[in-house]
Amino acid sequence: MKLICFGVRKVEEDFFVKLNKFGYELTLIEELLNDSNIHRVEGHDAIMLRANCPGNRGNLEIFKNYGVKYLLTRTVGYNHIDLDSAKEFGFKVARVPTYSPNAIGELAITFAMNLVRKGTYMINRSREKNFVVDEFMFSREIRNLTVGIVGTGKIGLTTAKLFKGLGSKILAYDIYENENAKDILEYVSMEKLIEESDIITLHCPYIAGQNDNLLNDELISKAKKDVILINTARGELQDVEAIIRGLESGKIGGYATDVFSNEKDFFFKDMSNKNIDSNIQKLLDFYPKVLITPHIGSYTDEALTNMIEISYENLDEFIKKGISENQL
CATH class of the missing domain: 3.40.50.720 (NAD(P)-binding Rossmann-like Domain)
Structure with missing residues (x-):
C-alpha cells in the first residue's frame, strides 16, 4: 500500500515512520498540496492531507485519474474536501474525529x-x-x-x-x-x-x-x-x-x-x-x-501522534473491511 502524505514538517517525519506499524510505503511531502506537487500522487493508492490542502473537485479528478482509492485527512474538520465529488469519484474518505x-x-x-x-x-x-x-x-x-x-x-x-x-x-x-x-x-x-x-x-x-x-x-x-x-x-x-x-x-x-x-x-x-x-x-x-499564531493549536507531540495513528488505522480498516469507523 503506497501512501503519500502532504504537509509533513521535518520535525514530524520521525513520527510518521515510527508509528507506521502497518508497513505502508510512505512518501512524505513537506509542502501542502498545490499545483506544483499534485502530480506526485501518481503511483500511490492513498493520500493523506492536512488542513489547507485543497481537496477540491479539480484535484480529486486528478487523484482519480492516477488511480488513488483512499483519501485521508489528519484533521477533525473536513471543509477542505469536496465530499460530494469524492463520493461521485468513488473515494473512500476518513478523518480524525478527535485528538489531544x-x-x-x-x-x-x-x-x-x-x-x-x-x-x-x-x-x-x-x-x-x-x-x-x-x-x-x-x-x-x-x-x-x-x-x-x-x-x-x-x-x-x-x-x-x-x-x-x-x-x-x-x-x-x-x-x-x-x-x-x-x-x-x-x-x-x-x-x-x-x-x-x-x-x-x-x-x-x-x-x-x-x-x-x-x-x-x-x-x-x-x-x-x-x-x-x-x-x-x-x-x-x-x-x-x-x-x-x-x-x-x-x-x-x-x-x-x-x-x-x-x-x-x-x-x-x-x-x-x-x-x-x-x-x-x-x-x-x-x-x-x-x-x-499560524494554526499551530495541534502542533504538539501528543496531538500529532493521535492524528497519525488514527489516520493509519482508518486506512487499515478501509483495506481490510471496506469501511472505516471515521468514514465521511
Missing part, C-alpha cells in the same frame, strides 16, 4: 494569560533593554475573571478545566449540554455568556450556514468593555472586520486567534517582505492587544 484536547486548550490558556498579564509585551520590552514599568503592564488576576466557553466538547471541556484550575468562574454555552461538565461550569444562554464573560473562547465546530461569523458586531456590542476574545477553533467563526471595529472603539481589550477563513493565503509562508491581506495587517498593527 489539551493541545488546543493549552494554547487558549496561553493566549489568555498573555493578554491578561501582557506577557509578550513585557518580554519584548525587556529584550529591547527597556525595563520601564508602564501603565499597560498593570493587569487583573485571571482567578478574578469569568471565562465563557462556547462549545463544551472534548476540547471545550478540557479548556474549561484548565481555566477552572486557575480559579476562574466558568460559564458555558452548547446546544448539547454535557452533564459531566456541570461540576466545573455553569451552562447559560449565549446572551448571558456574552454579557458576563471577561474572556470568551471558541471551541465549537464550524457549521456552514448556521454559525458563520459568530464573533460579530452584535456579539461584540453586548460584551463587557475590554472583553478578551479567543478563537482556536475555525476562522469562519469570526467576522474579522467586526473585530477590528471592536478594537478600534476600545470595546475589545484583547484578541487572539490561531485561525482565519483565508489563512491558506499566508499561513505557513514567510510574508515578512510581502503584502498581506489588509485586514490581517490591521490586526497585526494592534499588537500587543492582538496575538496571532
Whole structure:
C-alpha cells in the first residue's frame, strides 16, 4: 500500500515512520498540496492531507485519474474536501474525529494569560533593554475573571478545566449540554455568556450556514468593555472586520486567534517582505492587544501522534473491511 502524505514538517517525519506499524510505503511531502506537487500522487493508492490542502473537485479528478482509492485527512474538520465529488469519484474518505484536547486548550490558556498579564509585551520590552514599568503592564488576576466557553466538547471541556484550575468562574454555552461538565461550569444562554464573560473562547465546530461569523458586531456590542476574545477553533467563526471595529472603539481589550477563513493565503509562508491581506495587517498593527499564531493549536507531540495513528488505522480498516469507523 503506497501512501503519500502532504504537509509533513521535518520535525514530524520521525513520527510518521515510527508509528507506521502497518508497513505502508510512505512518501512524505513537506509542502501542502498545490499545483506544483499534485502530480506526485501518481503511483500511490492513498493520500493523506492536512488542513489547507485543497481537496477540491479539480484535484480529486486528478487523484482519480492516477488511480488513488483512499483519501485521508489528519484533521477533525473536513471543509477542505469536496465530499460530494469524492463520493461521485468513488473515494473512500476518513478523518480524525478527535485528538489531544489539551493541545488546543493549552494554547487558549496561553493566549489568555498573555493578554491578561501582557506577557509578550513585557518580554519584548525587556529584550529591547527597556525595563520601564508602564501603565499597560498593570493587569487583573485571571482567578478574578469569568471565562465563557462556547462549545463544551472534548476540547471545550478540557479548556474549561484548565481555566477552572486557575480559579476562574466558568460559564458555558452548547446546544448539547454535557452533564459531566456541570461540576466545573455553569451552562447559560449565549446572551448571558456574552454579557458576563471577561474572556470568551471558541471551541465549537464550524457549521456552514448556521454559525458563520459568530464573533460579530452584535456579539461584540453586548460584551463587557475590554472583553478578551479567543478563537482556536475555525476562522469562519469570526467576522474579522467586526473585530477590528471592536478594537478600534476600545470595546475589545484583547484578541487572539490561531485561525482565519483565508489563512491558506499566508499561513505557513514567510510574508515578512510581502503584502498581506489588509485586514490581517490591521490586526497585526494592534499588537500587543492582538496575538496571532499560524494554526499551530495541534502542533504538539501528543496531538500529532493521535492524528497519525488514527489516520493509519482508518486506512487499515478501509483495506481490510471496506469501511472505516471515521468514514465521511
